[in-house]
Amino acid sequence: MRVFVVETDGAGGMIHYAYQLCGALAEAGAEVTLVTSRHYELGRLPHTFAVEPRLRLWPNIEAAPHPAGRLRTTLRHLGHRVRRGWRAVRFALEWQRLTRYLLRQRPDVVQFAIIRFPFQEVFLRRLRRAGLYLAQVCHEYEFREARHPLIRNLTARWARRVYPSFAAVFLHSEADRQRFLGLYPVASERTHLIPHGNEFLFPRLVDPGGDLRARYGLPSSLPVALFFGGLRPSKGIPDLLEAFALVRAEVDAHLVVAGYPTYDLEGAALEAKARHLGIADRVTVDARYLALEEVGPLLRTATVAVLPYRSATASGALQVAYAFGRPVVATTVGGLSEAVDDGITGLLVPPADPPALARALIKLLADPDEAKRMGAAARAAAEAQYSWDPIAATILGVYRRERSR
Known part of the structure; x- marks a missing residue:
C-alpha cells in the first residue's frame, strides 16, 4: 500500500510526530x-521511508518581533495581517502544486494533518473527486488561537465543509472525538481513536549529556518545574507563573519556561509578570526554538514537567516528558x-486554577522520591501504551478495510 503523508511544517512537534509515524507505517x-x-529539519536522521521536501513554504519556526511603543505596535499588527494574507496566497499556490503532484502520483492513501486554512477544502474536493482516498490525523480541529471571535466563528463555519472530505479521521482521545463529532458533520464511523505516540525520537538522539543547570545558573540540588513548547495564550503560562508564586512560599524550587515565542506571547512579557509576582529570581525564560539535541539536557534538568493548558487536544510535550x-x-x-x-504518571488539576496547580507542583517538588516513582511509571507507559507499532497497525487496518469495500 502506497501511503503519502503530507505535513506542511518542516520543524517542530508536527514533523517530529510525522517522522515517527511514517517510520512505524513503513x-x-x-x-x-x-x-x-523544504525546511525539513530531520533530514540527517535515518529514514525507512521516502521524503519529498517539495513544499516551498516559509519556516514555520521563526522569532516574532515585539517592538515597544504604540506606533510600532500598531505597525506590527498591520504588518502581521499583511503577512498572513500573503502567506495565505502562497499557501494556496503551494497547495495547487501539491494537488497536481498527488494527482500524478496517485498513491493509495493521502494522509493529512492540521488544516491551516479553510480554502484547502477546494483542493481536497478535487483530490476526492479524482478518486483518491483521503484521511487525516486530526491534531487540532478548533482555531483556539484566533484573536477575534468573528474570525474564529467564520473559520469554524468554513471548517465544517473541510472535514467531510476525509474518508477517515483519526483522533487522539475519546474526549476529542466526542467534541469533534459535535462540531462537524462527519459520520461517527469515519472517526477512529489512536493514542499520541511516544517521543523516543529524543532520547535516541546523540546529545552533549548532562543537563542545562549550568547554563541557567541553577544549584544542582534545586528541584525544577519545566514548561516547554510553543509560547501561546492557550498554554496557560501566566497561570503557571501565578501558581509558582504560591509554590515559592512553600518550596525552594526553580521554574524554567523554554520554548519559541509567538506573535501573541513573548518571553519579555512572561519575565515582566515574574518580576511583578516577585519570583524573577526563581524563574528562567528561555524564549527560543531549542535544537533537537537540547531537548534531552532540558528534560534532564527537570524534576517535573508542567502543562498548565487552558485549551488543548493532545500534547507532544507530555510524551517527551514521559520518554525521559x-x-x-x-x-x-x-x-x-x-x-x-x-x-x-503525574497529577491532574482543573484549568485556570493557579492554587490547585501550585498544590500539585508542591507535592512533587517537595518529594523527589514521589516524583521519581511517577516518572518511572510515565516512562513505562510511554513504552507500553504509546508505542508507534500498534498505532501504525490500527491506521493501516482502517485503510485496508475501507479500501476493500
Whole structure:
C-alpha cells in the first residue's frame, strides 16, 4: 500500500510526530512517502521511508518581533495581517502544486494533518473527486488561537465543509472525538481513536549529556518545574507563573519556561509578570526554538514537567516528558486527562486554577522520591501504551478495510 503523508511544517512537534509515524507505517509494510516543507529539519536522521521536501513554504519556526511603543505596535499588527494574507496566497499556490503532484502520483492513501486554512477544502474536493482516498490525523480541529471571535466563528463555519472530505479521521482521545463529532458533520464511523505516540525520537538522539543547570545558573540540588513548547495564550503560562508564586512560599524550587515565542506571547512579557509576582529570581525564560539535541539536557534538568493548558487536544510535550521518565502535572483539558494517569504518571488539576496547580507542583517538588516513582511509571507507559507499532497497525487496518469495500 502506497501511503503519502503530507505535513506542511518542516520543524517542530508536527514533523517530529510525522517522522515517527511514517517510520512505524513503513515498518508495518506500507510504502511511505513523507511530503513536507523544504525546511525539513530531520533530514540527517535515518529514514525507512521516502521524503519529498517539495513544499516551498516559509519556516514555520521563526522569532516574532515585539517592538515597544504604540506606533510600532500598531505597525506590527498591520504588518502581521499583511503577512498572513500573503502567506495565505502562497499557501494556496503551494497547495495547487501539491494537488497536481498527488494527482500524478496517485498513491493509495493521502494522509493529512492540521488544516491551516479553510480554502484547502477546494483542493481536497478535487483530490476526492479524482478518486483518491483521503484521511487525516486530526491534531487540532478548533482555531483556539484566533484573536477575534468573528474570525474564529467564520473559520469554524468554513471548517465544517473541510472535514467531510476525509474518508477517515483519526483522533487522539475519546474526549476529542466526542467534541469533534459535535462540531462537524462527519459520520461517527469515519472517526477512529489512536493514542499520541511516544517521543523516543529524543532520547535516541546523540546529545552533549548532562543537563542545562549550568547554563541557567541553577544549584544542582534545586528541584525544577519545566514548561516547554510553543509560547501561546492557550498554554496557560501566566497561570503557571501565578501558581509558582504560591509554590515559592512553600518550596525552594526553580521554574524554567523554554520554548519559541509567538506573535501573541513573548518571553519579555512572561519575565515582566515574574518580576511583578516577585519570583524573577526563581524563574528562567528561555524564549527560543531549542535544537533537537537540547531537548534531552532540558528534560534532564527537570524534576517535573508542567502543562498548565487552558485549551488543548493532545500534547507532544507530555510524551517527551514521559520518554525521559519525568512526571507531568497537567490540566484536565482535551485528551490530557486520558493521557495522565492521575497519581500514577503525574497529577491532574482543573484549568485556570493557579492554587490547585501550585498544590500539585508542591507535592512533587517537595518529594523527589514521589516524583521519581511517577516518572518511572510515565516512562513505562510511554513504552507500553504509546508505542508507534500498534498505532501504525490500527491506521493501516482502517485503510485496508475501507479500501476493500
